[in-house]
Amino acid sequence: MAKNLSNKLLQFLNKIFSPKFIRSGSCKQCGQCCRKITINYHGKFLTERYEFEQLQLEQPRYKNFFTTGKEDGVLVVTCKSLGYDNKCKSYRFRSLYCRIYPRIKTKYIAAGAQTLDGCGFYYEKNVTKSQN
Numbered sequence: 001m002a003k004n005l006s007n008k009l010l011q012f013l014n015k016i017f018s019p020k021f022i023r024s025g026s027c028k029q030c031g032q033c034c035r036k037i038t039i040n041y042h043g044k045f046l047t048e049r050y051e052f053e054q055l056q057l058e059q060p061r062y063k064n065f066f067t068t069g070k071e072d073g074v075l076v077v078t079c080k081s082l083g084y085d086n087k088c089k090s091y092r093f094r095s096l097y098c099r100i101y102p103r104i105k106t107k108y109i110a111a112g113a114q115t116l117d118g119c120g121f122y123y124e125k126n127v128t129k130s131q132n
């Protein structure tokens, strides 16, 4: 009886706290995530080069990036620390953003968002959660 109860409690806790989606796969060192960066500033993606230049003046750390064009109307920048071999030249000192990539908010994954084309990581439904 007590075992049944603790199993049910574990199932309940699992249902509440386990993530809806899990990240699988591994890095293929394609460099896309360092080459195709979009910048969301105050809830809006930058679309114009002058906006990025303004941001670089306000926050000098953005000087480590340069614009490379647009995708779907959104400005794309590349990191200057990316080497020709697709390896990070500042690996030991890379930012938290670089360290946690690719992490996508659950609401975006639920709406169909995925990692960049060619990325070795992908998100899938957490089967354990949906079974409970």
Ligand code: SF4
Residues within 6 Å of the ligand: 026, 027, 028, 029, 030, 031, 032, 033, 034, 101, 102, 116, 118, 119, 120, 121
């Ligand atoms: S896009 Fe994905 S596979 Fe390519 S370097 Fe970044 S994390 Fe690795």
Ligand code: SF4
Residues within 6 Å of the ligand: 033, 034, 079, 080, 081, 082, 083, 087, 088, 089, 090, 091, 094, 095, 098
């Ligand atoms: S600092 Fe390194 S890991 Fe981060 S975006 Fe630049 S090249 Fe990529």
